[in-house]
Amino acid sequence: MDVAAARPMPAPGARSARWRRKLRKIGFGFSVLVIVSPAILVFLWMLSLSLKNEIDNITYPPVFIPSELTFRNFVQVFSENSMGLYFWNSIVVSGLATLVALAVGVPAGYGIARTQAHKLTVLILIARMTPALSYLIPLFTVFQLLGLNNTRTALVITHLVITVPIIVYVMAGHFETLPRELEEAALIDGGSVWTTFRYVALPLARPGIVVATILAFIFSWNNFVFGAVLAGRATRTLPAAVYNVLTFEQLAWGPLAAAAIVVTLPVLLLTIVIQKEIVVGLTHGGIKG
């Protein structure tokens, strides 16, 4: 539109067009608000519950802004309910399961990418489709025989079900995007396949490894049912502990909400680091579009 010509004397039509544009803008802003508010409300409510005292939490109608800001709920779950131990269990289990998966998964992703052995990714698809519970029945039985139930070792082994497929899938995709010229040159210069991988491909793949590591760690961290079935009192991971130990019968809403925040905050923080690659992780094995 010719702005200079339109400015001095707006025609009646131009005026209503401007109004319509304004209305459309407001309508659009409103739809943004509607679509984002459920996420904001639930997280804010969680935060509000954890920072209020018990009187505020059980009054009706609900109070959103605490009448008195308190961190007592957080203190309580850590001091009286060994939240620290469960936190440590989660870090050990998810950390080790991710490390083992990196050790076997990164070379595997490389092998798949360089041999175009895409049939192997079908295995990953099947792993994605199988309900987690179905791995548990056989593994539970075997751990029973080996006396491994209620140990962190059993949990780490079981969490490999989650971490290995993700890392293999993300790394295979990532190695495929890397240029092959450097590797070819190294091979022609007499490098072995291993040294080429170790000194040429691996350093280039660092961004992919970071993404794969974080994704594997998040999914392992979020897993509930493996810990709920296989862990003992002292070896529970955070999500299992939040359900089994910190129950509605024993605890008030404030400490429970505080516990929920402790469980999920690390994951939300990690998410910010890998914003863009999250989709890859969640759709892994989900057939490329």
Add this chain to the structure above:
Amino acid sequence: MNAAAPTLVTRPGFLARRRRAYLLFVLPALLVVGAVIIFPWAFTVWMSAFDWKIGSVAHFVGLDNYTQLATNTRFLESILHTFYFTVLAVVFPLILGTAAALIFHREFPLRGMLRSIFTMPMMATPVAVALVWTMMFHPQQGVLNYLLSLVGLPPSLWVYSPTWVIPSLVLVEIWHWTPLIMLIVLGGLAALPTEPYESARLDGASEWQLFRYITLPLLAPFLIVAAVIRTIDALKAFDTIYVISQGGPGTASETINLYLYLQAFAFYNVGNASAVVVVFFVIILALALLLLHVREKAKWT
């Protein structure tokens, strides 16, 4: 392949040796996958032919576990619950996720930050989320009934009502997973060509017609991928249902997964539970293949 003289790299023996070396890279992962994924599978299929409770002797019963499931009303009802839950938990996130993607595809202030907030639910730990929703569903002190009263609606029993428990659980599922659909569709929108829109606009097409006859067909492959993933995940939903309703009240929200859990880890009926796993997997596989078949068809038209 070009017809140049064979170099070191393209000589057949060299390539074969290299291929073998690469397969060595895959071997450790294959061993792990064999131990924690394939072995459990084989074991499950094997166990499904036995009548076995943990702590007692296993009897070979052939297909008895399966024939019993076929007449087990509790199991059959759990299949119905699962389908009911899945249909709702696929359709609503698909519609809302597409709408959200159309919104986030446009430029507006704070878009990046708002998109991050919008996608937060899908990474949040399901158990933690379920705990907060349990409090929100509370019929007396819950914030949801308060919100209903603000808009003049009568309070609901939410997950304490046999009729409303599944829709209420779907509400959590929608909140949790709509962002994933949004991100998949957003990826599709970014890949759309601009020419069809320009020519359609010249022909005087309305915004709705643009969406209905250009955007939607071009997005179809992405929507189907999203539907496949959502279907698989909804069928497998466990954490939120288990934490919020434990399959109750009664068995009103007992899905296949919940039934499976009870059989295996409350009653220790390993044989029976293994048969449930096999049937469950067949259902998941059948639905995924069906949706992929739809996708192949959509490609041809």
